[in-house]
Amino acid sequence: MSQDERTADGAPDPERVTTPEDFGRELTAAKERSGLTIRQIARSSGVPASTVHDYLRGSHLPLPSNVGPLLKILSLTAEGGERHTLWIEALNRVRRTPVRRAGAPYRGLSVFQTEDAAWFFGREALTDVLVERLADPAEKVPLLVVGASGSGKSSLLRAGLIPRLLADGRETTLITPGAVPVEQLRAKLFAAAARSVVVVDQFEEIFASDVSEAERAAFIRALLHPGRPRVVLGMRADFYLNALRYPELLGAIQNNQLAVAPMTEQELRRAIVEPARKSGTDVEPALVDVLLRELSPTVGSTPAAHDIGALPLLSHALLATWERSRGRRLTVADYVDSGGIRDAIAVTAENAFAALSATEQEATRRLMLRLVRVSPDAPDTRRVVSLAALRQDGSAEVNVAEIVERFVDQRLLTADGDDVLLAHEALITAWPRLKSWLSADREGLLGWRRISEAADRWNESGLDPHELLRGARLAIARDWATRPEHEADLAPLERDFLRASIEREAAEHEAARRGTRRLRRLVGALTVLTLVAGGLAAYAQTQRDAATSASQQAMSRATAVRADQLRSEDTATAAQLSVAAYRMSSTADSRASLIESTGTATATRLLGANGIVQAVALGGSIGTRRVLAAAYADGTAQLWDVTFPGRPVRLGGSLTHASATTAMFAVAINSAGDLLAVGGGGQRTDGIVELWSIADPSRPEHVATLRLGLGDTVYAAAFDPEHATLAVGSADGSVRRWDVTNPSKPSLLPTLKGPGGAVQSLEYSRSAGVLVAGTASGSVQLWSTATSAAAHAPQPLGKPLTGPTNIVYSVDVSPDGRTLAAGSRDGYVYLWDIGKPDSPHALGAPIHDATSWVNAVAFSLDGTSLAVGSSDDDVQIWNVQTRSVTATLPHPGPVASLAWLSASALVTGDADYVTRIWHLPTPILPGVGIVNTIAYTPNSNVMAVGSDTLQLWSTVTRQPIGAAIPGPGQAETAAFSPDGRYLAVGYSTGVLRIWRVEDQYRLGSIIATLPVGAHSYIESVAFGADGHIATGSDDGIVRLWSVGGDGTVAQTALSPRFAGDVFSVAFNESGTLLAAGSEDDTARLWHVGDGTQAQAAGGAITGPTNYVYGVAFNPAGTILAIGSADRTVRLLGTSTPDSPTALATLTGPANYVYAVAFSPDGRTLAAGSTDKAVWLWDVSNPRIPSLIASVTGASGHIYTVAFSPDGSTLAAGGADSTTRLWILDPQRAISQICAVIGDPLTRTEWGRYVPGTPYRQPCASG
Incomplete structure (x- = not known):
């Protein structure tokens, strides 16, 4: 059939294809003639239905190097066989057509290339300086062009410097270390003509961990080889320390460098307006004003018009605005629709991510993490990975090449031949989801990176057994790989590498007759890992898909993470997302997010x-x-x-x-x-x-x-x-x-x-x-x-x-x-x-x-x-x-x-x-100095906060009561008497003061000033039910005090004495039992009788392996909580004080546990840690406690926690000099948030922050 005949009867004709839309139209015609449905094609070809649908719409097409799925579809129609060639040619024609709308004046996240020089504006003056610096032929020291990530240095070199040099008749050679092996870089360097200029862009890639020291040193030496061409090095500023290690580079660093500073306002205006003007498009003046205002720097008074690193965000926002524009004018409305400077990248990435299936989204997570090079001592950077290597992360259900192509279409990834990389490092920080993936298990990613790089070296060496891991390095890698959360992360090469390493070590141990049984189990564990990641993956995914509650929990956690990311900049939106997360599923993450939203400023x-x-x-x-x-x-x-x-x-x-x-x-x-x-x-x-x-x-x-x-x-x-x-x-x-x-x-x-x-x-x-x-x-x-x-x-x-x-x-x-x-x-x-x-x-x-x-x-x-x-x-x-x-x-x-x-x-x-x-006021109460102690009055209306001074606060108005009260030292500890009539405060100078509390909770006269010791800190004070006072100090002594209304005092030093500072003391509710914890890693109990008499109950309580910082009884007096510097909280049954019973050990805090407290109903235990978090557990069943939440709003160590006596509020204070108040009851928290939200999340915001789920106003009833 001729082309005219095919056109006349509506037959598909791939020769008519020049655009993605054409391709989709002709492929749809082929489907229609076959009489098959999308589902039938998917079932017969094995290509996912979503992929078939995208091909038919022309919204997503396969890479030319991955046409297998397309050919399977064509073979089910009359377009199989010889006509495959026509379709492949059509696909190549489409791929040669730019994705951007014709005439797009902006580059988005892509770097300006030499051919883009006509569209490169704003850096003319800096380009002139570069050319002038290269004018002296006698200068042999490389010119170092330094700028922060996102400063535009790559575009400056490629679209500014190189075109100018070419126009002046000078030859140029462009080298990027991340794209080719080091030996090829050296070859390019030596092949360049002596009078030419070699531009090494992204020179920092030479310091990557997968470049050996020998290769790195050889390349740097080649830069200074006699007779070599003039060299320009473009390097990120945060790699200065790496460069300083090489004497060959000191000349450039000290005498011949050029800093790429932020643009001035005039330069920025040119970068915004001139590309559009060149394309025949107008930019609304109000839009320019908006962009300049949003880009305004956040550091002092400066001629710079933007913060360091903002240019990629601007470029992407401009391209996104241009693509949404109607007619020949870019407007504020188009800009808002794109998501703006701050969110355009995130909106684009989230939309691409949301269009994927759950299985594809998980594959995308692994793919993106492979494209980022994480380091323990350097910023995260892009990493070039071959498409073949990325395909190893796929499965029968996922086509990784198609995922790559979707993100390439959105200009978030670039694909050069078989190499794939992030379009710009700005994506690492501008896409919150990727940022959260990187921060969720950073240590794990570092371990994964080490395994991956070692496996690559092993493969490149021809599977040389000397490249296998052994000893401690193998133990660390094996521990990481056998964790359930990493089951699917290893690529086949990495699994083979680990298996070979384990088997080699097992063989060596077998030969020496040591460790055989343990190693066999480890080999078996890796084999199970391989089976789970391979043959059992489909079954596991089916089970997960069938579990609706698991899906809701995952979405709840993701929404809570997004709320937590937003809270430091948009508390109102974050609060609504916290409510949404909790209503999806009551996970520990969503509860923590909800609690945290009650402890921030409300708008x-x-x-x-x-x-x-x-x-x-x-x-x-x-x-x-x-x-x-x-x-x-x-x-x-x-x-x-x-x-x-x-x-x-x-x-x-x-x-x-x-x-x-x-x-x-x-x-x-x-x-x-x-x-x-x-x-x-x-x-x-x-x-x-x-x-x-x-x-x-x-x-x-x-x-x-x-x-x-x-x-x-x-x-x-x-x-x-x-x-x-x-x-x-x-x-x-x-x-x-x-x-x-x-x-x-x-x-x-x-x-x-x-x-x-x-x-x-x-x-x-x-x-x-x-x-x-x-x-x-x-x-x-x-x-x-x-x-x-x-x-x-x-x-x-x-x-x-x-x-x-x-x-x-x-x-x-x-x-x-x-x-x-x-x-x-x-x-x-x-x-x-x-x-x-x-x-x-x-x-x-x-x-x-x-x-x-x-x-x-x-x-x-x-x-x-x-x-x-x-x-x-x-x-x-x-x-x-x-x-x-x-x-x-x-x-x-x-x-x-x-x-x-x-x-x-x-x-x-x-x-x-x-x-x-x-x-106002906010639930964050300001202070002066470290907050050491918080104490509530029995009616919960007043709170005493001890720091450099003593301050009383009304918990009703959140306003201070009177002026701060100075003391003889720092107020280290405070406690109100059970009847609220007295306040005891212990100071860092060893002085204990006792105030009479007047009406309206204003402090009256000091009825006693008790010196504990001239050089002793009073670390802790507690009131007993009968008015007795206990103190613990750094002389290792627990003292009982009895103070009469007339100021008469009696005291007893309890024995035995601790072998270190006494950090905490606490009475049970009846005042008959006293607990104390010490620097000597132990706690002790005493029976308290009349007066100041007390008798030790049993011996020292051991178990903690570090300082005991906090002790607290539950209201019933039957459980003692012990918080330790060993990062644990231990629960002991104290029904028989002479022989306490171990109930449970709570873990989770990543640093010292400084303070512990029970809620008034005894169901909740709070622990303040130097990991900047307050940890909350449900201890209704003290033998099986469960985590409620970990609240992480503070910016410093937490040293004190206290529940209000009515149970409505939890207070915490510490190194950031503030006292934070949180509401723990979820329904009360939701009511408080929803009472003042104002306008709810819009559908656009919901799609941005909670993609892939039906829209619902977070505070809507029902």
């Missing part, structure tokens, strides 16, 4: 924006209806009713401006709460202010538009609280004012001239008649507004205030009008006393804790706190008087705006397009 989310939340403002007063207004970079604004901060209500639709290119930067509400001003502009549009009547905020009415000149963007707006005046600061450096007595007909008042540069921020004093402006010049100007409604302009109050060295983005005046705060791009917050506005003066040194631009500052309603929002993705709340940080509120992106709603609610606007209402 209510307000979604709906398509741009940075540039400004927020509040209307109404406390006790009345509160209205929140937010202005966005996309040119819109939105109103909410926030009378109840945890349940905001959106009021009406978006307030929009006619010009789509106008971004909004300013918003203000007048003091009456009935007039809204929203201002903005752009380079190509007029600066504007829109006035809206919000007398009825659910139906805002546009009343006027105020226009400034072209390009005169409005950056700030403020209403005078005393007069009907609106002030506006703009790009031309002036402050324009309008009388808005009649809002529909504003009248222009005399304009104020700022001190220099654009006016970026404005604020009226609420009580002092002062207008403040912050400018781009870094100066701050004050004007008197006492007569601001008059025709005369307000007068400047003295000269501009100076101090900031860069743009002042935000100013605010305290409610009493006495203090002015200014936040600057230089990373500092400056404070002035303006009590006398005509003679202001600085209040001490500026506040500096932010690591990037300070974008927003706001005083709390009582003026005692100052909120500071910055581009380091945090809001810090400062105590103005003490200049200390009382809370840190993490954000996913730079914080652009903030405003206080009430004393307990702060509104923030972020670059992630989300407005948040934070609920």
